[in-house]
Amino acid sequence: MNPPSLMYHDVVAPGHEDASGFPGPAAAHYKLDGEAFERQLTALAGSGLQFPAVTTSPLATDTSCLLTFDDGGASAAHIGTLLSERRMVGHFMVTTSRIGTAGFLNADAIRDLDAGGHIVGSHSHTHPAEISRMPAAMLDAEWRISVERLQQILGRPVSVASVPGGFYSRAVAQAAAAAGICFLFTSEPTVREHIVDGCLILGRYTLWRGMEPATTLALARGTGALRQRQWLEWNLKKPLKRCARPVYHLVRRHWLGEA
Numbered sequence: 723m724n725p726p727s728l729m730y731h732d733v734v735a736p737g738h739e740d741a742s743g744f745p746g747p748a749a750a751h752y753k754l755d756g757e758a759f760e761r762q763l764t765a766l767a768g769s770g771l772q773f774p775a776v777t778t779s780p781l782a783t784d785t786s787c788l789l790t791f792d793d794g795g796a797s798a799a800h801i802g803t804l805l806s807e808r809r810m811v812g813h814f815m816v817t818t819s820r821i822g823t824a825g826f827l828n829a830d831a832i833r834d835l836d837a838g839g840h841i842v843g844s845h846s847h848t849h850p851a852e853i854s855r856m857p858a859a860m861l862d863a864e865w866r867i868s869v870e871r872l873q874q875i876l877g878r879p880v881s882v883a884s885v886p887g888g889f890y891s892r893a894v895a896q897a898a899a900a901a902g903i904c905f906l907f908t909s910e911p912t913v914r915e916h917i918v919d920g921c922l923i924l925g926r927y928t929l930w931r932g933m934e935p936a937t938t939l940a941l942a943r944g945t946g947a948l949r950q951r952q953w954l955e956w957n958l959k960k961p962l963k964r965c966a967r968p969v970y971h972l973v974r975r976h977w978l979g980e981a
């Protein structure tokens with residue numbers, strides 16, 4: 723069993739959702755308001771759980787929770803400070819083609835996160851729409867270029883990554899492992915342990931805008947039926963994602979208020 727992992731994205735001021743990370747209403751759905759995020763951190767800090775780095779060895783699976791932040795938006799710098807104040811470690815997954823562009827971390831901010839004791843990982847190079855459908859050579863390049871870019875910035879190996887858009891496949895994991903990734907976070911809401919080519923695959927529970935601290939706490943602790951509910955919803959969407967792709971994207975846009 724893996725420790726539970728929580729998947730966050732950006733933390734923004736109300737009405738300024740596009741200030742950090744990818745713009746648009748679909749991405750905004752995953753961005754928390756600053757005040758709401760701090761309430762979540764207060765609840766987590768009082769939970770009795772530890773929030774270590776995934777690279778910690780040995781990693782306690784029953785008393786730990788891993789905090790991850792996807793996309794590499796500029797708000798990660800502030801999030802890192804909030805976590806450090808509470809002695810929590812964050813895993814910041816950077817879309818490397820966006821480094822230094824509007825709304826995203828620059829190289830100095832990435833080095834600051836690393837120096838602050840946080841984990842900097844890859845979130846692919848370009849954040850492709852469906853990484854699992856890419857030809858092998860392009861898939862390899864997504865991880866390889868991204869890991870190389872981060873290693874240049876940090877001056878040391880990068881072994882952690884997360885899959886963009888939740889489009890996991892065994893080939894995606896194999897390509898990540900070949901690029902040197904030893905810990906790969908997916909969007910599958912599970913704590914089930916799974917290893918591909920020596921790379922540990924870790925599922926994550928998703929946090930959305932508007933989620934209450936009690937919900938976050940239940941996902942972190944595994945109390946109530948919230949983990950099972952996310953797992954069920956995720957698996958109900960899977961066949962739709964795979965077999966009726968245009969319908970899936972239409973439903974998703976509609977659900978997120980884009981249509």
Ligand SMILES: [Zn+2]
Pocket residue numbers: 792793845849886887
């Ligand atoms: Zn992403």
